[in-house]
Amino acid sequence: MIEVGEHGAFSVNGVGTESRPFPLSFSVREAEGVWSVAAGAARAGELADLLGAAANDAVAVVSLATNSYLDEEWRPLKPSLIAAQLGVPCTVHPLGSWASGTYGLAEELLVLDRDLLPRLLDGSWSPYELTLIDVPAHVTPEQLDELALVLGATGADESLLSLLGVSRVWFSGHDDCYALLETRDPALPAAVLARLLALLAGSALTELTGRPSVRVPEPGPLLPGQLIATAPHWIGALGEVTGDLVTIGLAALADPWRLDAPFPDRADLTATLDVHRGTWRITHTLGL
Template sequence: MTAYDVAVKLPDIDRLRQRCKALAVLERIIDGGDPYYAYTSNWGPDEAASMSNGSGDEWAIVFTADGAFIRLFDHESAMSPYCHPDHELWPGLVDGVPEALLPQVTEPAFCDEDGQLVATTVLWRLAGDDRWHAGNGIAFPPPSGPYDDNGPDGSGLLDILFDDIVDRFVEFAVGYYEMTVDRAAVEHIVAHRPLTDTVTRALNPQLTVADLRVDLTEIGYPIAGDGAATVEVGPHGAFSTNSVGLDRAPFPLSFSVRETGGSWMVTATAAQAAELADVLMLAGNDTIMVVGLETNSFLDEEYQQWRPSRIAAEQGVSFEVHQVAALAAGVVGLSEEALVIRREQLPRFLAGWYPYELTLVDVPGTPSAARVDEMIVVIGTATYDEPVLPALAGSRLLFSGHDDCYVAVETTDGAVPAAVLGRLLALLVGSALVDTTMVEVTAPDVETVRRLIEESRHWIGELGVATPGSVTVNLHATSESWRLGQSVPKQVDRRMVYDVASRAWRQTEVVAPLPNQ
């Protein structure tokens, strides 16, 4: 194996970054000492991953705004600068490094005291490239022996970042930590899904997420519940800008959930897509596809809506675009373009504007054009009376927003309904506190919200007494989901009170027995 072989097998920059973060998180949970794998989201203006095996072999990957640069050193390689009397680099190793990444070649952390790069492998990829690159015309020395598994340049030390990373890490843990690790927990972290106490304890029974929070923040790895824990509420949020009836009463909170066919189907009001973006990210695959988008926020000189791809470019989001005009024709809510973006870019894509129709679905991997067409047909012909996800193999989340107020979510993740209801409660409280600036509101703890859902699958919420110090939400349990035009029950079944100073919630005494569900 050489750098040329590794260049073919490495994933794109975003996936490589996530895999590097996963290795750092796994290392921190399992060991916690001097790290074999590490990651920092604060490498100056950039981010960096590293490996050091304690025997003199190491690699570093720097992620910059321009791309990514890999520097690897195998201390036993015949290509080591220390095998040359003048400590010169192996010929061709950095030939072709683009100007935007040249500062990494002279980065002091990668050089000796004379400023010479210490490396046996160098790889790079610019943000717009479709592949990884190595130096031009490198003549590799012959293998040093039958046990030279890492290749003449040591590039095999990067093989844990290939697509079989889960298998390789499980094997690595047996050899290095002398322990068998929970494969499902490794898969969870490699998939970059938010870390939970359950996953943490599966790898190390002595730790919880709370013990890791500082390290996870440094690495930049998501924590379960954080997306639903706090939210900034502005004066133009869904509860603030929507009203019902002739007296213009504030829009009520409504929440309904049912489980069927392995999916949880949630309908709710009132939330804008941007107000739920981070909650939706908890459940989805790494890739999100925008299949329907209508908005008045981006109009051209003739008052025609911009294409989704133009909106994404304006928002500074990297994307792929698929033309689906023929499939979308005559289907209400579907766009002529399907946008494919990374999951972590969803909040940025939705920031600062208001789609009055929006349909999102997550996708495993990068979908082919044929796969996009198949999914468009399924979504475009669905009635939504029954689950759609079973017909979308591998997808875990389908979101539909209407009038930037009504929300429908289908998910295979049972944690999402509670996250949505918790977020709605925080948004409703925020609408009572917000004036002309943003306010930050903490959602109720997950267990409190889960108990509400266990008590009733259908809730309506209204603002009660609101003062600068506290806000009350009156909750009504019903036997069916609320619809616009229906009256709100007078009976209050639960009262949730939010204390502004402590950012804590408390539930008051039950006023009356809940109706049968």
């Protein structure tokens, strides 16, 4: 079970001038033992426990931008000051001025225990840019410098994990809505898709009930595994929502969904949450 609040990514984001409900989008591909996932909509805090579970013992915060924590001159606080205010112990590794202006890098890296990631991303604030990568527990300053150099020099179409042999998960979040990640853990893509389904259903139930949050069961691994085995690219939209059932129409796509792409007019499958039994099922359907 996960708790889904009224300010989750599906609840606060809309599509187009009419602000249609934001769809579930999911895309995955694998190459040489690295799985790359593009997903939405999810806040970093809504995925933090999944990322931590797939990581090495520590996680490095290599980029962080937010309007939630500002100084007296309305400039974002350094990541280390944000961590201090949240009571998250970490090691601070300064990169210096050379990192300033380098996309995807802050002037300092934070290294924290992977189990502290949910505390750092506790939902009380929102980063509009965030990049995380896992590292060994006793990572050295020299290794962090090398990591930063690789991150700063890698192109957008290159796999980071293929260049970093010790890391198991890399995450990049934009607007606390769109998620990109790479992982060596074959179970993580299905876990992310299951989380997205639960988040979308939960957002619908918070709106229906007027509660600030609801608890929603996640599908077991077989359901998202079935979807991934059927097609690598999916889009999902809410269907019927009652106090008893939440339905999500899922359409397989030829390519990853883009924000400017129209919604499909049909669904290939329907995922249904039985609210009272706490169970999910997939059925074939004819419309979206």
